[in-house]
Amino acid sequence: MASFNPFQFIQEVRQETSKVTWPTWKEVWITTIMVLIMVFMAAIFFMVVDQIMGWAVNFVLRLGR
Template identity: 55%
Template sequence: MAKTNPLEFIQQVRSETSKVTWPTRRETVITTVMVFLMVAFATVFFFLADLGLKAGVAFVLGIGS
């Protein structure tokens, strides 16, 4: 494997970085909001699933709560 000197490495990194298609601010904001919404929905879903399982186990074991 050939060694690359630091200056050449930095030039290669800059060259590759210029090829990247960066998201717009709007795309970034929309994606961030969607992530937060999905986290909120998952939180509610698992909370309700936990309550349901807790009630089911309590019923099967005859534990009143």
């Protein structure tokens, strides 16, 4: 089994993180706004679908009375 050297590990991690292309603040804000818009749209969609299904279930249950 290979031995573990924490100092070598830290050095390798630093080398790999230096290769990463980090997003700019503008890209972060745009992406954040896009995610919030998509979450809002998904919430509205599921609220509408839930209301429609609730009405359908109530309609079917009322038929049995």
